[in-house]
Amino acid sequence: MTKFISKRLVNMVITLFVASIIIFTLTEIMPGDVAQMILGQYATEESLEAVRQQLGLNQSPLVRYTDWIWGVMHGNLGESLSMQGVSVASLLLRRGRNSLFLAGAATVFLVPLSLFLGVVAGLKEGSWWDHLISTSSLIALSLPSFISGTFLMMIFAIWLGVVPAMSSIEPGANLFSVFPKLILPIITVSLVLLGYVARMVRASVIDASHSDYARTATLKGLPKIKVVWHILRNALMPTVTVIAMNLGWLIGGLVIVETLFAYPGLGRLVYTAIQRQDIPLIQASVLLTSAVYLLLNLASDVIYTFLDPRIKY
Numbered sequence: 001m002t003k004f005i006s007k008r009l010v011n012m013v014i015t016l017f018v019a020s021i022i023i024f025t026l027t028e029i030m031p032g033d034v035a036q037m038i039l040g041q042y043a044t045e046e047s048l049e050a051v052r053q054q055l056g057l058n059q060s061p062l063v064r065y066t067d068w069i070w071g072v073m074h075g076n077l078g079e080s081l082s083m084q085g086v087s088v089a090s091l092l093l094r095r096g097r098n099s100l101f102l103a104g105a106a107t108v109f110l111v112p113l114s115l116f117l118g119v120v121a122g123l124k125e126g127s128w129w130d131h132l133i134s135t136s137s138l139i140a141l142s143l144p145s146f147i148s149g150t151f152l153m154m155i156f157a158i159w160l161g162v163v164p165a166m167s168s169i170e171p172g173a174n175l176f177s178v179f180p181k182l183i184l185p186i187i188t189v190s191l192v193l194l195g196y197v198a199r200m201v202r203a204s205v206i207d208a209s210h211s212d213y214a215r216t217a218t219l220k221g222l223p224k225i226k227v228v229w230h231i232l233r234n235a236l237m238p239t240v241t242v243i244a245m246n247l248g249w250l251i252g253g254l255v256i257v258e259t260l261f262a263y264p265g266l267g268r269l270v271y272t273a274i275q276r277q278d279i280p281l282i283q284a285s286v287l288l289t290s291a292v293y294l295l296l297n298l299a300s301d302v303i304y305t306f307l308d309p310r311i312k313y
Contacts, residue, residue, distance in 0.1 A: 004302075004305070005298070005302065008298050008301065009298070012291075012294045012295075012298060015290075015294060016287070016290060016291060016294065019287065019290045020065075020069055020072070020283075020287055021065070023282075023283055023286050023287055023290075024061075024064075024065045024068065024069075024283065027279050027282055027283055028061055030277065030279075032277050033048070034051075034052075034055065034057060034081060034277055034279060035048045035049075035051040035052050035055070035057065036048060037081075037082075037276065037277045038051055038081060039051060055081075068280075068283065072284070072287070075089070076089075077089045077092070077280065077284040078280040078284075079280065080273075080278055080280060080281050081276070081277070081278045081279065081280060081281070082272075082273070082276040082277075082278040082281070083278075088280050088281050088284045089284075091269060091281065092266070092269075092284060092285065092288055094171065094172075095264060095265055095266045095268075095269045096265075096266050096288065098169075098175065098263065098264055098265040098266070099251070099254055099258070099265035099266040099267060101175045101182075102182060102185060102186065102189065102254065102257075102258075102263065102265055103189075103247070103250055103251060103254065105182065105186050106186045106189045106190045106250060107247060107250070109186055109187070109190050110190035110193050110194045110197070111197075111243060113194060113198075114193070114194045114195075114197035114198040114201065115197070115198075115201055115236070115239070117133045117137065117194075117198040117201075117202075118133075118197065118198040118199070118200065118201025118202045118204075118205065118239075119201060119202075119205055119232065120133060121133040121134055121137075121198070121201075121202040121205075122201065122202040122203070122204070122205025122206045122209065122235070123205060123209070123228065123231075125206050125209070130202075133198065133202070134199065134202065136195075137194070137195035137196075137198040137199050137202075138195065138199070139195070140191040140192065140194055140195030141192055141195030141196050141199065142195075143191065143192075144256075145188055145189065145191070145192065145253055145256045145257055145260075146256050146260055148188055148191050148192075149184065149185075149188035149256075149257060149260045149261065150260070152184050152187060152188055153165050153184060153260075153261075156184065157184065163180055163181075163183045163184055164180060164181045164184075165184075165261075166181070166261060166262045167181045167182055167184070167185050167258075167261040167262060167263040168181075168262045168263070168264065169181060169263075169264060171264070182263070184261060185257050185258070185260075185261045185263055188257050188260070188261075189250060189253055189254060189257045190250075192253070193243075193246055193247075193249070193250055196242075196246065197239065197242065197243055197246070200239060200242055201235070201236065201239050204235035204236065204238060204239060205231060205232070205235045207235070208231045208232075208234045208235040209231055211234075213230065213234075214227060214230065214231055217230055240300070240303055243300075247296050251289060251292055251293060251296075252289065252293070253267075254266065254267035255267035255268070255270055255271055258271075259271050266285060266288070266289070269281070269285060270282065270285045270286065270289075273285060
């Protein structure tokens, strides 16, 4: 197992290195002038040149990339261009904490519910429960986050008034104390994955129910609860990997949901940074998101090898 994890960590470092090159290249070809954005449209050419010199924008891309990646390796992510005097690391730490809380709450909500719905639909194949769950999960899977979020906001915040429409919170606030503001974002970011996982669990349970070992267990006269346990144990094994891998998608989906509900998380920070052409903030945020996605994939592989001893390290 140690050799397996070490090999995956080396591959992850190589992948992050390639990702850093792609991220830097994309920020290089972004339209607009960073110096112009900082000083405004009425800035003189002399002041613009002074800002470019100060920020090192006159240096070659290779030199700037080397300086940036060297700083990242030593924990120096630079300062935000749109928020003077604020370090990128402090912004990522504060906003990342908020996004981590939102993603964690969404995971706690969607995983048990999707497993339960998928198992019920699979064990009750062809029943009205199956049709209801399958149709609902297909609708949840088909709706983009900004559409489902808008509908939820209109119904529960505007028409019924049972939860706040916006999720803006004060910096450093206790997230548990403002949890009612997070209900709509949590449900919205969970819906697509909820539908996807529930449908996959249903298909796995149905496939396991029709397998030879399930028929043999039934013919031997084993109690139904034991037969169902064998079915679930084999059906849910691949679901663990799917859930872990798609949590990376959930992290990426936070950009839309946080922007829609004005939630001060990492996704909204990336959106704001792109609007303001805050290059250091964009680079660090996207690289951090890539690292989180790779770590989740590594975690899913490790969990799967524990669950299935047939997997070779």
